[in-house]
Amino acid sequence: MKRLGALVALTLCIASFNLASAQSINKSKFGKGLQFIAADSSFSLKFSTRFQMLYQGAINNSSEQLEDRFLIRRARLKFEGFAYSPKLEYKIELGLSNSDIGNDDPARFNNADNIILDAVAMWNFAPGWELWVGQTKLPGNRERIISSQKMQFVDRSLLNSRFNIDRDAGLQLHHTHTVGTAIVRESGSISMGEGRDITVNNAGGYDYTAKVEVMPFGEFEGGGAYVGSDIYREETPKLAIAAAYNYNDNASREGGQLGDFLSDQRDLSTVFVDYMFKYKGFSSMGEYANKSAPNGPVVLRTDEGAVEETFVTGNAFNIQAGYLFPSNWEIAGRYTTYNPDEVTSLNAQEQYTLGLSKYIVGHSLKVQSDVTLQDTPGRENTFLFRVQMEVAL
Template identity: 70%
Template structure:
């Protein structure tokens, strides 16, 4: 309750502040684009956006032979972005208000924050091609994670992402983009705390270092579509993006690097991602491969019976998905994900087969999505999952 009250107070404060400047601001409004204000002297701008996802989720329970289901608010977000002092200095603030957004991983550690702040980052465009980011935001990891949860092709991200994504972290990032003929090249590097978002204690290990390289050999996607699920822009010429990321988390303290429980010992984690996005005339496809290793061994502790009690999540995963958007803005999509954990860490190999159906009413700002998944896990009975979700964003 304390977390939600704090989030509401922040939202009210921001709204009141904007009310004071409305008289001297220019209001530019369009559904899905937020409420926008520009100061009369053009010294700053702010855009306010809000969105939420209502979700029904049900799955078979092989143990009880029952259907377990629930309704929930999967995500509820407030967004603020714009520029300050100069258009070259942009900022973004995003707050998460639902229980799933807040999700304190370590409630017993009272000196950790409560995870309301998702993004709080300033971006300075130093040159026409080079920008410096400072603050907390998503690391330049796998493509699926960087794609906004508002703009996904399915109800939620894949098993690959839930096991290996780098998530958000606080630190510095350098982004460079340049063009050679029609080919677009991007280089991104970051140094961050390594323990994830909203951590207020001193760094418990070393820092996290990430490097990513992207190539778009057929030119730019419309509407930054290389980081948007589905081909809502209906690209008239083939578009392709290929990328690779290497991440080194020095003396990681959490079982998934920036996510999961804090463990009693630390390990160096090395993660590699390779991914690609292709779009053409309503057809889209994305593929990703992830591999994570702990060179000094992933297992930290065993119980008295020799079972794994603490271990870092390591191994590899592959995800591929594809969909087609029909002229009436219905999309059908399929996804296959395979997860192979490192032997001995106490996790099972899994495969997931997902079929999705979506209706886009106003792009990704107002849509209804559903998917059905067959989950196969080593030495366990198959499970089935159905999800139905509405996204509303303004």
Template identity: 80%
Template sequence: MNYLKLKGIILLLFIALFSSIGASGQSVNYSKLGKGLQFIAADSSFSLKFGTRFQMLYQGGNNPATNNWDDRFLIRRARLKFEGFAYSPKLEYKIELGLSNSDIGNDNPSMSNNADNIILDAVAKWNFAPHWELWVGQTKLPGNRERVVSSQKLQFVDRSLLNSRFNIDRDAGLQLHHVHNIGQVVIREIGSIAMGEGRDITINNSGGYDYTAKVEVFPFGEFEGDGAYVGGDIYREETPKLAIAAAFDYNDNASRERGQLGDFLSEQRDLSTIFVDAMFKYRGFSAMAEYADSKASEGPVVARTDAGAVEETFVTGNAFNLQGGYLFENNWEVAARYTSYNPTEVSGLRPQEQYTLGVSRYIVGHSLKVQSDVTLQDQPGRPDSYLFRLQMEVAL
């Protein structure tokens, strides 16, 4: 998608938004920072909440190969969000667009016509019966917890190495959500059928479909403010809260090296991935643990060079991530994270361990904050390297 077309779409969206605002006459809107602009039609036939946010990031690190400090400033994310209900409060919708190069950039330039990645979310959610919802469209799949947490609400500057290697990201299809209680215990179940090639693919399905199932248990009841999917204990839970989840994803005849992400490869494989995670929060303290394990039928390697080196491979193996932090009453938080990534040996990919220390200042929760972290990256056979990041988040 070229930038002229992109600008045209954005202009039309803003015209539609502010036309609706003008049509509302002298109505008063009581929105506040982080809550967006919210409107309801005079006949209550629909509602609209518009929000926007961006992240300004500085990152730098030592390059062991050159002994130089490599750094840059960038707009890590820039998003537009539209959500509300249509016809009935039981039919909700969400649209999220990504505007930065990191949001739009395609993993494989040769496939650019098949993956116009400006559209992140475009999903309708129908509450067709008590405790049941049917989701139709494109949105995040019910995979690992860290991926489902919004990039606006992370405890660190960005997600972990486990997530970047094994998350199943977004896809287009159907999701069925159910929630029920057994006493104070809350249980959520999710089933999903999706394309399997990732977000906004414009070609016919090139392999099979992707199937995901997830179960999540809250032994002590729901978190405050849906805090099971918010980094840090910014709501300061008054009683201990715990969430435990397990998910299984099966991508039939996957075409991309990480299922929904990465390069398109010359052969297909069935990818099976297991996720297990837990989140705990109590009075400013938070902890999260995740484990992922991915396997490919017939092995991950697709092609080798004449010399026998791996040329194409699916990303398989396992990873473990553990992080925790404490939010002080002045809204400063310190946090630490350990991540271990162990790819399948035959793939030729390098294992890695990361040790991260982060400091955050929440000015208006996750809507206005400054975060920084420093990471030690340890790879066998290579000198240690360090990465420093400083990021500001502004969400309206």
């Protein structure tokens, strides 16, 4: 399966370059991909690729032994543009690294490789309205919607890894309008509820998401409400506030769309509240998440009563802020607390992170580093440190 996925990705790359040679290339420059429009204007295509090279290490208070490694954290191919009409856009994104691909439970889903990240068509059928069809990110927490290319730190927070609703296949409806100087966005989705690249019949019920976002001072420069750091240096204060609710009917995986498949199902409800603020190089983002299972998250216990299978429920809070200097160096700090429900027997954690980044060509060419103190009650503190280079063409 992995060989087949790599072959498909390579074929798409070759086809795109061959097609590019037969069309007029325009607006192509570093970080913006290879862009062209068909001679009869019947479609457009932008091809881009990127990767992240990561070094990470960890050491705890009592141990002098360093655990570290180098890895390709992400390697992506992306194709986007319009088909037939500029009102019908599309996006295809493929993940090639082991961290991108992952696997489903081999006993139930034949060890399917999750190569396809996004495959979605977006139809602007009326002013301010878009219908999305396919697989892509659900309208959940802000940190997850922000591209992994455009993050303020080396990677997303503990809140996101525990509670985000990730990608899913289905339908989404998006609406944008203005109220005075404010921009209001509403979005909703109906999806499978079991995450990306699932090819069997729906094991449980469907997943439903609704989100409302308000930008009281108008739109951010360059879509900055979903870009880490104030790389556009907003000339006036910009603020975005959002709330989202997700209901996953009879979820099968421990996180809903993510995690191991469990031996029983549960309804999951998740609430997200977040904000983004930017002004003249300063940026701040905060999120709160709460996930619950009304019928109880624990699925299976051992004969001794220990939790063997459970859905991940509880709450988390994340806040971060940074300042981008005129030299394009940025210093940033982040605090995250994760509080699982006691019945799950999962470990609570707090993380304190300090980051230092150098933006060479915005988020397209940058080097980021961070150091994290991880505090887990009942265990020794652990220090995590990472350095990552991003190259996006």
